[in-house]
Amino acid sequence: MTKKKMETLKKLAPEELKRHIDPSFFDFDNTGDVESLEGTIGQKRALEALNTGMDIDAPGFNVYAAGRVGTGRSSTVMSLVNEKAQQQPVPRDWCYVYNFDEPDRPKAIDLQPGMASDLAADMEDLLAECKEEIPKAFEGEDYERQRNEVMKEFQQRRGKIIDELREKAKELDHAIHVSPAGIVAVPVVDGEEISQEEFAKLDKEIQEDLREKNNRVQELIGDTISQARKIEKSVKDKAEELDREVGLFAVGHLVEQLKEKYGEYPKLVEYLDKLKNDIIENISLFRSEDDSQHDPMGMQRQAKKHAFNKYRVNVLIDNGDADGAPVVEERNPTYYNLFGQIEYHSEFGGMSTDFTMVKAGSILRANGGYLTMQVLDLLLNPFAWEGLKRTLRTQKAQIENMWDQYRPIPVATLEPEPVPIDVKIILVGSPLIYEILYFLDKDFRRLFKIKADFDVEMDVDDAHLEKYAGFIRNQCQKHDMPDFDQEASAKLIEYGMRLAGRKDRISTEFMQVADVIIESAQLAKSCGNELVSRHNVADALENRERRLRMVQDKLQDMIEEDELIIDTEDAVVGQINGLAVLQLGGHSFGKPSRITCVSSVGQQGVLNIERESKMSGSIHDKGVMIFNGYLSQMFGQDKPLSLTASLCFEQSYSHIEGDSASCAELYALLSSLSDVPLRQDIAVTGSVNQRGQVQPIGGVNEKVEGFYEICKRKGLSGKQGVLIPSRNQKSLMLKDEVVEAVADGKFHVYAVDDIKEGVEILTGISAGEQDEEGKFPEETIFGRVDKRLRKIADVLKEYGKGPDKDERVSSQ
Numbered sequence: 062m063t064k065k066k067m068e069t070l071k072k073l074a075p076e077e078l079k080r081h082i083d084p085s086f087f088d089f090d091n092t093g094d095v096e097s098l099e100g101t102i103g104q105k106r107a108l109e110a111l112n113t114g115m116d117i118d119a120p121g122f123n124v125y126a127a128g129r130v131g132t133g134r135s136s137t138v139m140s141l142v143n144e145k146a147q148q149q150p151v152p153r154d155w156c157y158v159y160n161f162d163e164p165d166r167p168k169a170i171d172l173q174p175g176m177a178s179d180l181a182a183d184m185e186d187l188l189a190e191c192k193e194e195i196p197k198a199f200e201g202e203d204y205e206r207q208r209n210e211v212m213k214e215f216q217q218r219r220g221k222i223i224d225e226l227r228e229k230a231k232e233l234d235h236a237i238h239v240s241p242a243g244i245v246a247v248p249v250v251d252g253e254e255i256s257q258e259e260f261a262k263l264d265k266e267i268q269e270d271l272r273e274k275n276n277r278v279q280e281l282i283g284d285t286i287s288q289a290r291k292i293e294k295s296v297k298d299k300a301e302e303l304d305r306e307v308g309l310f311a312v313g314h315l316v317e318q319l320k321e322k323y324g325e326y327p328k329l330v331e332y333l334d335k336l337k338n339d340i341i342e343n344i345s346l347f348r349s350e351d352d353s354q355h356d357p358m359g360m361q362r363q364a365k366k367h368a369f370n371k372y373r374v375n376v377l378i379d380n381g382d383a384d385g386a387p388v389v390e391e392r393n394p395t396y397y398n399l400f401g402q403i404e405y406h407s408e409f410g411g412m413s414t415d416f417t418m419v420k421a422g423s424i425l426r427a428n429g430g431y432l433t434m435q436v437l438d439l440l441l442n443p444f445a446w447e448g449l450k451r452t453l454r455t456q457k458a459q460i461e462n463m464w465d466q467y468r469p470i471p472v473a474t475l476e477p478e479p480v481p482i483d484v485k486i487i488l489v490g491s492p493l494i495y496e497i498l499y500f501l502d503k504d505f506r507r508l509f510k511i512k513a514d515f516d517v518e519m520d521v522d523d524a525h526l527e528k529y530a531g532f533i534r535n536q537c538q539k540h541d542m543p544d545f546d547q548e549a550s551a552k553l554i555e556y557g558m559r560l561a562g563r564k565d566r567i568s569t570e571f572m573q574v575a576d577v578i579i580e581s582a583q584l585a586k587s588c589g590n591e592l593v594s595r596h597n598v599a600d601a602l603e604n605r606e607r608r609l610r611m612v613q614d615k616l617q618d619m620i621e622e623d624e625l626i627i628d629t630e631d632a633v634v635g636q637i638n639g640l641a642v643l644q645l646g647g648h649s650f651g652k653p654s655r656i657t658c659v660s661s662v663g664q665q666g667v668l669n670i671e672r673e674s675k676m677s678g679s680i681h682d683k684g685v686m687i688f689n690g691y692l693s694q695m696f697g698q699d700k701p702l703s704l705t706a707s708l709c710f711e712q713s714y715s716h717i718e719g720d721s722a723s724c725a726e727l728y729a730l731l732s733s734l735s736d737v738p739l740r741q742d743i744a745v746t747g748s749v750n751q752r753g754q755v756q757p758i759g760g761v762n763e764k765v766e767g768f769y770e771i772c773k774r775k776g777l778s779g780k781q782g783v784l785i786p787s788r789n790q791k792s793l794m795l796k797d798e799v800v801e802a803v804a805d806g807k808f809h810v811y812a813v814d815d816i817k818e819g820v821e822i823l824t825g826i827s828a829g830e831q832d833e834e835g836k837f838p839e840e841t842i843f844g845r846v847d848k849r850l851r852k853i854a855d856v857l858k859e860y861g862k863g864p865d866k867d868e869r870v871s872s873q
Contacts, residue, residue: 071811071818072782075804078795080564082554084547086523087530091592093544098531101137103519103569111138114511115145115431115485120456121510123486125436127495128515131572134489135390135433137515142388142431142487149386152429155378155480156180157416159371161335167375167416169478170328175381180329181374183319188372191312191340195347198311199304208300215296219289226285233274237282244286246278308344313337336372343368370417377401377421377480378428386430391423394434396444399423400452401460403475419477424449424458427484436490436498449486450504458482518561519569529554529567536575542582548595553577556602559762559794577601599797609648613767616652621774625712627653628741629775635659635733637823638744639710639725640768640783641717642760649760651767653744655711656722658729662853663705667730670709677717684720688727690751691816696847699835703854706730720748721758724784727816728823735845739823742781743811744768747789753816757788762795769799769808777802782809784819817843 089095101108107126114124126134154177157167172180226244227237235246236254247254248271250263260268316337323329340347346368380387391398401422405412423432439445444463452458457479488509495512498505519525530550537544545553556577560568568574580601585593619625627638635658643652669685671677685708696702708726710717724747732739746764748756765783772781790812802808813819817828820842829841837844 071787071813071822073790073793073803073810073812075800077790078793078800078803078810079797080521080555080558080794082526082551084551086526087547087550089530089547091544091546092530092534092537092550095527095530095534097535097538098528099535100140101133102525102528102532102571104133104137104515107137107513107515108141110511110513111141111487114487114513115142117511120453121508123453123509124488124511124513125495125509126487126489126513126515127492129491129517129570131570132515132517133569133571134515135435138433138487138489139388139390142433142485146386146388146430147384149430151380151383152378152386152483154178154376154380155421155425155428157375157377157419157477158329158332159336159373159416161339161371164371165475167419167475167477168328168332169377169480170326170332172323172326172329174383175379176323177374177376178379178381180323181376183322184372184374187312187315187319188369190315191347191372194311194315195308195344198307199348211296211299214299215292218292218296222285222288222292226281229281230278233278234271235274235278244282246275246282248275304344305341308341308347309337312340316340340372367413367415370415373417375417375419377419378425380429387427388431389423389427389433391432391434392438394423394439394445395442396448396463397422399445400448400458401425403460403462403477414475416475416477419460419475421460422458424452424482424484425480428458428480428482429484431485431487433487433489436488436494439488440494450508452482453486453508454504455479456482515569517568517570518563518566521558521565521567525567526554529557532571532574533578536578537582540579540582542579543585543591543593545578545581545593545598546595549581549593549598552595552598553581555794556598562759562762562792562794564791564794577605580605606648609646610650612643612645613648613650613652617770617774620653620771627655627771629772629781630742630778632738632740632824634736634738635729636741637725637729637732637739638741638768639722640744640746640764641719641722642763642767649763651760651764653768653771654713654722656708656725656729657711658706658708658726658733660704660706660730660733660849662856664703664857665705668705668707670707671713671717676713676715678719680720681717681722684723684748685726687720687751688723688730688749691727691749691753692730694751695753695843696850700851700854702850703857704734704850706733719758721746721760723748724755724786724816724819728819731816731820731842731846732824734849735842736849737824737826737842737845740780740825742772742778743784743809743823744782745784745819745823747784747786747813747819749816755786755788755813755815755819757786757792761785761789761792765793765810766796766799769802772808773802777807779807780809782811784811784813784822787812787814 107128111124111126114122126138128134151174153171154174155169155171156177157169160166160168223237223239223244230237230246231249234249236249238245238247248260249255250259250267250271255263260271263271316333320330320333323333399422401420401424403414404418404420405414406418423434439449448463458481459479460477462474486509492514498509533545533550533553536542553574554567557567557574558564560570560573577598581593581598584600584604585597588597590597616625620627628636629638637656638653639656641652641654642649667685667689669677669682672682672685693702708729710722725745727749728739728745744764746758746761748758750756765785768781768783772778793810795810799808803810811819811822813822820826820828824842827838827841829837829843831837831843837847839845839848
């Protein structure tokens with residue numbers, strides 16, 4: 062077969078290098094005639110998983126939405142949960158009330174939607190009425206009369222026991238004096254009270270007698286004081302009972318009205334009973350008069366204000382205005398934003414709090430509905446991930462100040478009653494984080510049993526193309542930009558196919574597509590065009606690439622100036638142009654690299670210089686080892702193999718990874734062994750297996766375009782091209798410039814299935830087929846290689862260093 066015929070059989074036609082979308086496919090003049098897309102394009106698998114997770118009402122069936130950024134994970138999740146939430150009932154309200162038994166443990170009460178705010182308002186009204194009605198009740202004539210009677214009774218009983226004391230003291234020659242300071246007994250002689258000086262002048266016998274009588278009088282005084290205290294306590298109890306009766310009369314009916322209104326909530330009724338008792342027990346709080354003149358610092362007034370807080374209600378969750386289940390998207394999932402916190406306020410140099418300062422977090426706001434958040438944000442916030450797992454395990458939300466336990470000095474705080482939760486958590490993140498959590502966190506697989514995988518591509522069919530047009534319309538409408546005409550829409554869809562890397566697929570990374578839509582529309586707008594044209598889209602894509610390709614241009618400058626040595630003409634033995642893809646930020650491009658091979662007599666096998674210098678990865682090393690297996694299959698079936706060869710990526714100063722250069726390395730080795738030069742105007746990409754089949758690789762478009770640009774800079778000869786695996790044909794979505802160059806015969810793309818086919822294109826000589834004896838024709842490439850290997854074996858045998866019959870060539 063001639064060289065020209067071999068090339069023609071494997072050369073791809075221009076129409077095979079790119080799939081063009083016919084603008085006439087669209088039944089609209091421009092996207093303004095299309096209905097704006099609402100919803101998600103493609104992602105059938107992810108939508109099914111999301112629906113399954115949201116439909117299952119059982120613990121642990123929370124959802125992890127995995128996919129690349131820009132595939133519509135968050136928007137799809139929010140759209141779907143909002144739709145689901147509308148069909149679900151409104152959850153109950155939650156509030157905290159004062160715990161009269163344990164003040165540091167506020168009680169949580171749930172009510173029907175909207176009732177929590179009503180309760181809070183009713184309690185404010187109750188408090189206001191108590192402040193108004195209680196003072197009035199104690200200012201009434203009836204209360205004054207009853208209180209006077211109680212006091213009168215006290216005075217009478219007190220006066221009676223004092224009189225009895227005086228009579229008994231008189232019999233013991235003592236007079237009784239009563240004053241605010243207490244009761245004093247004074248000796249009496251001959252009917253006259255005497256002083257201490259006079260007492261000292263009395264006879265000893267009289268003094269001794271008076272002392273004995275004074276002791277007896279003191280005992281009587283003690284008994285009298287004890288009786289007075291009992292009377293005082295009895296009267297005080299009667300006064301307090303009177304106050305309670307009056308207070309109960311003033312507020313009892315108000316509390317009973319609330320109990321009747323909220324009778325269906327036993328926990329709330331119990332709270333109201335205790336509240337009524339507490340108001341009555343602290344009735345003086347409502348009776349105290351304005352004492353601002355005696356409280357210039359306002360301390361008493363502030364203390365009184367806080368004392369009233371225990372009669373208020375702290376509404377945590379109010380669903381009165383909700384329409385369906387709540388949907389919360391937490392964009393900053395700190396511990397306190399998720400689970401709530403207990404706030405403090407500064408007062409007179411100190412910090413204080415009460416149950417009214419307990420604040421709910423996203424978990425409680427989403428209770429009965431859905432909570433979505435980015436998993437990376439969640440993991441980066443201290444305590445948030447562990448707190449979420451604990452909450453999901455216990456099905457209760459505990460509000461606490463997590464950092465309090467790390468204070469150097471413990472601080473007394475509140476311990477609010479945990480709130481039962483029923484919330485569906487949807488985490489949005491990358492597939493990598495999912496895998497890490499799944500294998501390293503034993504709780505993750507129990508708590509997030511549903512994985513929704515968002516694909517980066519979808520099939521190119523009529524339905525999806527129509528939805529793509531709807532997406533274009535949505536973006537133009539959203540940003541108030543010009544609409545796209547048919548050709549511009551077709552061009553954008555071709556860009557989507559380029560992103561997907563397949564002719565039969567289109568990208569679902571809509572963030573990138575949306576960026577191109579906006580930039581294209583802006584170009585049309587700046588030109589004064591009413592519609593976006595195909596040229597606007599092409600210019601936008603070119604502008605985007607130009608912004609990002611500075612490094613690419615510098616590398617190409619170095620190649621053009623021969624600083625990085627790449628030949629694009631002639632033929633050289635043991636030398637070939639391999640192709641690699643470099644990724645920098647949002648830009649990837651192809652870069653040719655010179656690969657050389659030198660072979661000689663020896664037994665070291667194939668020496669991979671990159672591996673020896675520790676500049677290659679395991680996948681690249683594996684590729685080199687694989688083609689050694691191919692050599693054994695082709696040339697080692699009738700003889701032991703012996704050779705020494707070294708493979709090197711010239712002017713390579715960074716790490717090399719991947720097996721897409723294994724074909725190029727094998728071609729260089731075969732060229733060196735056969736002493737047949739390889740064409741330098743053809744670059745090669747592709748991996749090879751042990752049977753010599755050429756396998757598909759990634760980045761084929763970037764590689765072809767990268768070599769084309771080098772050839773263009775050095776001058777297109779009409780012979781240059783790229784050799785690719787035939788299985789990569791479906792991945793070809795080359796730039797229009799490259800397709801046009803191929804159509805004009807200035808550049809070529811060859812597709813091969815087997816190493817033999819590639820060798821023939823690169824050398825213009827037949828690879829050769831084995832005859833019945835397993836030998837290749839001497840004029841073929843493989844015949845020359847086989848001859849060289851036999852010669853090496855003979856030389857080694859002659860020098861006494863021949864290999865044993867079972868030895869095979871090996872890679873170092």
